Amino acid sequence: MTVSRVAQKERTRRAILDAALDLSASSTLVALSLRQVAKEVGIVPTAFYRHFPSIEDLGLALVEESLDTLRALLRELRRTAGTDTGEIIDGSVAVLVEQVRHDHAHYAFIARERFAGPPTVREAIARGIELAERELATDLAHLPGTATWSEQDLQVLSELIVGAMVTTAERLLGTPTGSPAEQRVADTARIQLRMMLVGASNWRSQTG
Amino acid sequence: MTVSRVAQKERTRRAILDAALDLSASSTLVALSLRQVAKEVGIVPTAFYRHFPSIEDLGLALVEESLDTLRALLRELRRTAGTDTGEIIDGSVAVLVEQVRHDHAHYAFIARERFAGPPTVREAIARGIELAERELATDLAHLPGTATWSEQDLQVLSELIVGAMVTTAERLLGTPTGSPAEQRVADTARIQLRMMLVGASNWRSQTG
DNA sequence: AGATTGGGTGTACGTCCGTACACCGAAACT
DNA sequence: AGTTTCGGTGTACGGACGTACACCCAATCT
Structure with a gap:
């Protein structure tokens, strides 16, 4: 069973947004690291850049x-x-x-x-x-x-x-x-x- | 001319408070590092602990x-x-x-x-x-x-x-x-x- | 005058950070 | 079927971080 590429990308994007919302709740966006988000989502840090240029x-x-x-x-x-x-x-x-x-x-x-x-x-x-x-x-x-x-x-x-x-x-x-x-x-x-x-x-x- | 120890300590403490207030203005306390504050005040990082146990x-x-x-x-x-x-x-x-x-x-x-x-x-x-x-x-x-x-x-x-x-x-x-x-x-x-x-x-x- | 105190120094460490780079494999296109 | 695209991987780097530790020396105490 293959998954459409755009659907998979959207799913990961959502996971990143949800993880960031969740993690930033205990402090702030500016104290949130790219690596924390990537870890929470279950992707490697550099993969983050496929979705957003920066945390900001x-x-x-x-x-x-x-x-x-x-x-x-x-x-x-x-x-x-x-x-x-x-x-x-x-x-x-x-x-x-x-x-x-x-x-x-x-x-x-x-x-x-x-x-x-x-x-x-x-x-x-x-x-x-x-x-x-x-x-x-x-x-x-x-x-x-x-x-x-x-x-x-x-x-x-x-x-x-x-x-x-x-x-x-x-x-x-x-x-x-x-x-x-x-x-x-x-x-x-x-x-x-x-x-x-x-x-x-x-x-x-x-x-x- | 010698300066009283308590006066000097108070002066440094004030400088730390002022520096922290100033530096945190561009983001937040939680994004403020001990080293930034120390650098701004003009003391070595470890000297910070003489005044406060932590940034918090x-x-x-x-x-x-x-x-x-x-x-x-x-x-x-x-x-x-x-x-x-x-x-x-x-x-x-x-x-x-x-x-x-x-x-x-x-x-x-x-x-x-x-x-x-x-x-x-x-x-x-x-x-x-x-x-x-x-x-x-x-x-x-x-x-x-x-x-x-x-x-x-x-x-x-x-x-x-x-x-x-x-x-x-x-x-x-x-x-x-x-x-x-x-x-x-x-x-x-x-x-x-x-x-x-x-x-x-x-x-x-x-x-x- | 001699001993003590304590703010400030300098080095050194392990950890986490952003990100550059080369690479992989499967979905998508021709 | 062959080629291209692209989300995700793995390694590797230099820099900033908190903080442990030994040390210094002038103000303070006795």
């Missing part, structure tokens, strides 16, 4: 993957969003908790590398988060009651919401699934979102 | 220093706090910007190592932030209008405020001093704090 390029591929996961989260949020504000908030936090549990490694990777990764990796993550903020701003613009808002108002609120989401995700990473601590983080996130949405709609309509 | 212990010393800086920030916030809510917010953000500029290296260190540092370093930072949250909670309890709040309410609000401060500090680290981007980050922080304080006082008094 591997890191950029992991950023892309992780940002895809983040975008999937935002898509899921849009899909499940109801019309009632309370419904939107409860649903969003529930989805956030669920997704962070499901793709724990990706979110932990972003949290770690956002400030500690190689410069190119940091920039890629920063761009991804900015993009998410802009997408959310256009989403908010289509919500009822935001017709009179300036573009800057929408952008600021988006930054606040994404910032709260990121902070919540980072806090969730430090709590065990189903723990009281997780509950408290979720509760706090709901309160924060409520404050921001309710507060924003009242306060913005007065001053903006 | 050096890291813990840096955490202590950085947390001291953070506590100084909170003290400064308390000192300059007026009675008017708007005054408190504007003053707090101004102090935050100023302090992050002044002790840039310490705040960048915390941001980096909070999720990417060695486990003991991460724990030390997490404990320091929790402590700051608890201290803020007792401060809030002494503010007028919070007499009826439950301890949990105060704790949640503290977490929100500290979380916002940390997020703001991290954003400031990515903007040049006096730039429009810095202005925008400061503006966003003011809005966020206003939403949280105003929102909390209205909403909490209804449900708590």
